[in-house]
Amino acid sequence: MAGESPFVKPFQCPACGAPQTIRALGRTTEYSCDRCGSIIDITNEPYAVLHAATAAPAVSPLIPLGRRGTFDGIKYECIGFMVRSDPTGDYPWHEYLLFNPYHGFRWLMTMNGHWNFITPVFEDVEPPLDSPLNYNGRTYKLFLRDSAVVRFVQGEFYWQVKVGDEVQVREYIAPPYTFSSEVDKYERNFAHAEYIPKTTVERAFALEADALPIQDGVFPNQPSPYPAQRAFYVLGTIITLIVLVAISFLFRQPTEPVTVVRGSIATSPTPLITTETFEFTNHGNLRFTLESPVSNSWIDTDIDIVNADTGESTDTAVGASYYFGYEGGEYWTEGSTTAATIVGDIPTGRYYFTIQTTGAVSASAPALPYTVAIDRHAAYPGNIFVAIVITVLPLLINLFRGGSFEGRRWSASTEVSKDDAYD
Amino acid sequence: MRELVVVLWVGVAVWFAQATYYEKTMLSVVPRIFRPGSGFQHK
Numbered sequence: 209m210a211g212e213s214p215f216v217k218p219f220q221c222p223a224c225g226a227p228q229t230i231r232a233l234g235r236t237t238e239y240s241c242d243r244c245g246s247i248i249d250i251t252n253e254p255y256a257v258l259h260a261a262t263a264a265p266a267v268s269p270l271i272p273l274g275r276r277g278t279f280d281g282i283k284y285e286c287i288g289f290m291v292r293s294d295p296t297g298d299y300p301w302h303e304y305l306l307f308n309p310y311h312g313f314r315w316l317m318t319m320n321g322h323w324n325f326i327t328p329v330f331e332d333v334e335p336p337l338d339s340p341l342n343y344n345g346r347t348y349k350l351f352l353r354d355s356a357v358v359r360f361v362q363g364e365f366y367w368q369v370k371v372g373d374e375v376q377v378r379e380y381i382a383p384p385y386t387f388s389s390e391v392d393k394y395e396r397n398f399a400h401a402e403y404i405p406k407t408t409v410e411r412a413f414a415l416e417a418d419a420l421p422i423q424d425g426v427f428p429n430q431p432s433p434y435p436a437q438r439a440f441y442v443l444g445t446i447i448t449l450i451v452l453v454a455i456s457f458l459f460r461q462p463t464e465p466v467t468v469v470r471g472s473i474a475t476s477p478t479p480l481i482t483t484e485t486f487e488f489t490n491h492g493n494l495r496f497t498l499e500s501p502v503s504n505s506w507i508d509t510d511i512d513i514v515n516a517d518t519g520e521s522t523d524t525a526v527g528a529s530y531y532f533g534y535e536g537g538e539y540w541t542e543g544s545t546t547a548a549t550i551v552g553d554i555p556t557g558r559y560y561f562t563i564q565t566t567g568a569v570s571a572s573a574p575a576l577p578y579t580v581a582i583d584r585h586a587a588y589p590g591n592i593f594v595a596i597v598i599t600v601l602p603l604l605i606n607l608f609r610g611g612s613f614e615g616r617r618w619s620a621s622t623e624v625s626k627d628d629a630y631d
Numbered sequence: 632m633r634e635l636v637v638v639l640w641v642g643v644a645v646w647f648a649q650a651t652y653y654e655k656t657m658l659s660v661v662p663r664i665f666r667p668g669s670g671f672q673h674k
Contacts, residue, residue, distance in 0.1 A: 456647075492653075552654050598643050
């Protein structure tokens with residue numbers, strides 16, 4: 209498309225006299241002056257003004273008319289610029305008409321920083337009124353039924369267009385693709401669009417990096433990044449869970465009884481009981497299980513774990529309470545006659561235990577018996593529970609963000625609820 | 632991001648192996664004592 213191209217012809221705007229250039233001569237029928245905005249019929253000379261501009265152009269294209277850009281190895285020239293919106297005017301978008309003499313017309317559409325590369329469809333397609341549309345082996349969901357109104361035009365176009373033109377639009381999506389139909393009383397047109405990153409547009413037209421606005425929100429056919437990441441999260445979660453289970457089996461030691469302390473409580477607190485000394489030859493935890501036939505009463509045991517060689521001690525406590533009654537026509541119970549506590553990470557060494565018990569006793573009541581069973585290497589599910597929660601967290605976040613992404617996508621739809629959209 | 636998640640998974644496995652080997656406890660059982668008139672008390 210050099211300067212001597214048969215498709216290029218300079219002329220003067222018949223309305224304002226500004227120099228203009230037709231870039232798809234013979235393929236386009238209408239031209240909008242970039243100086244005054246008048247619409248000019250360029251099908252036959254002398255060119256005539258179809259619609260005189262009433263105000264100076266207020267919108268500047270992000271891609272200058274005449275700029276060439278390459279998509280999929282094909283060089284196109286930007287020859288037209290159009291602003292359209294919904295009937296309210298609240299949701300405008302920009303469209304750029306691209307032209308290549310051998311490949312015809314294409315469109316670039318942008319809204320809220322998102323971009324689509326649009327190819328006209330000349331097949332006779334009958335879009336259904338409801339989802340889904342099957343096209344080229346792909347299923348498209350009906351996303352939008354609305355009107356599109358032309359708000360501004362600049363450059364040249366292959367049909368007669370003017371501000372205020374309105375068409376009925378239907379959009380069907382299969383991210384990253386969109387199939388759309390535009391219908392008015394004269395004709396209907398179909399187009400197939402593919403979502404492209406803004407960096408693709410910047411590179412294609414050799415624009416400066418970050419020359420185009422950043423994306424805002426989720427676009428209808430914007431591909432969600434989360435499903436593609438899911439295989440990684442699922443696989444990683446499964447592998448980690450297998451490793452955790454293997455660790456819990458490999459490192460697990462069988463539970464060993466240490467001793468059982470038996471006593472009874474007649475006065476509170478009881479005298480201090482000191483056990484014999486036990487030698488622990490490996491690391492591990494200690495479980496203290498208190499059992500007492502408490503009945504509408506409670507019992508509490510303070511335990512010191514004392515290193516016989518260093519004198520260092522660790523204290524813990526375990527208590528049991530059991531209450532029952534009849535109230536409001538119903539029997540109720542609360543608590544248990546058994547309770548246990550686990551003290552972890554006890555180093556090797558020689559240890560003895562001191563135990564003192566308190567409880568709800570009275571002089572008239574018989575002494576309340578109790579036992580404190582002490583075990584080593586008790587099963588402790590707390591760590592693996594926490595490990596599993598942390599392990600599955602990234603997958604849960606991925607699922608949540610994927611759902612949130614789809615929710616934001618379909619919040620702009622005129623057709624289906626969010627729940628339907630996930631089907 | 633993926634690298635961070637891999638580091639998280641490896642870190643969890645290493646921590647869990649250590650906690651299992653040394654039988655460390657994270658969520659200790661807090662005995663609950665019920666005394667009439669005072670409700671549940673955490674000791």
